[in-house]
Amino acid sequence: MDALDGNAIGGLLHQVFGTEMTSARGTCAHCGATGPVAELVVYLRGPGTVVRCRACDGLLMVFAEVRGFTCVDLQGLAALDMA
């Protein structure tokens, strides 16, 4: 399956963070690369939504919906700055 990009989870991110997030800048905790969330690598069809760094492929964010709750793991992000 082709990877998509952060635009594809604009709705999910807005739901989780309460605001538009695709133009926010994420910083990878693995390699330090920084860029707009819209440019991150996104896999939609796993058991959850997986977001990876475009530079090093490191795991940045995972979202999984469990019984109506969205579980969010942001451990791979060193920073997430609003545009």
Add this chain to the structure above:
Amino acid sequence: MAGTALRGRLTWQVARVGQVISETDRVRTITLDVPDWPGHRAGQHLDVRLTAEDGYRAERSYSIASAPSEPVAITVERLDDGEVSPYLTEELRPGDELELRGPIGGYFVWQPGDGRPLLLVAGGSGIVPLRSILRHREHTGSQIPVRLLYSARTLPDVIYRGELDQGADGVDVIYTLTRQSPPGWSGRTGRVGTAMLTEVAWPVPDAALAFVCGPTSFVETVAGGLVGLGYPPGRVKTERFGASGGT
């Protein structure tokens, strides 16, 4: 703070289908009456949610095809093995209700105040958000010069062809056909690559802003090609979508 809007929650709401317009064999534009639509920007998308009788739900994102000054419309390509697009393109009728939320996105967005020349590169139905940008440019009287490079399998697969062929002042439309071209076709053929980008894209010193939308592999090729020509990555905005009918 007085006068400051609360951060907009993104909520699902019910829209009513206005018109269903046939664009190509596989593609329909659906206009929507959305009672609480806050307005959108050119390039944004929305999420559509279908719920089956047994409660099973499927969600998909679709780019908004209309300009901010027009009623909301999406353009949908039928994927034969899709869960949502066959319903939207074959079953949906004017007056039907559709659950959606939006507008979504703030990155792949163009505003007329940005004075840079535009390079728009579309693969297949990647033309949809770019058409919103083109219409917005026209409706706001913007004089910004535009080059649109649109890759499609065949001429009948070109979406909005009538509109694009009419032409607009300052908009240069370039098609490339990847699978089959009609007899006597004098336009371009073959996939977009570095050679074609070198000929078509604004020269680097023009400091153009590029919007590239299409299937993932198409976008990777074009964005990589533009950066290779010297476009700064920050001036190449990209949007990738999944399995689809071709560029």
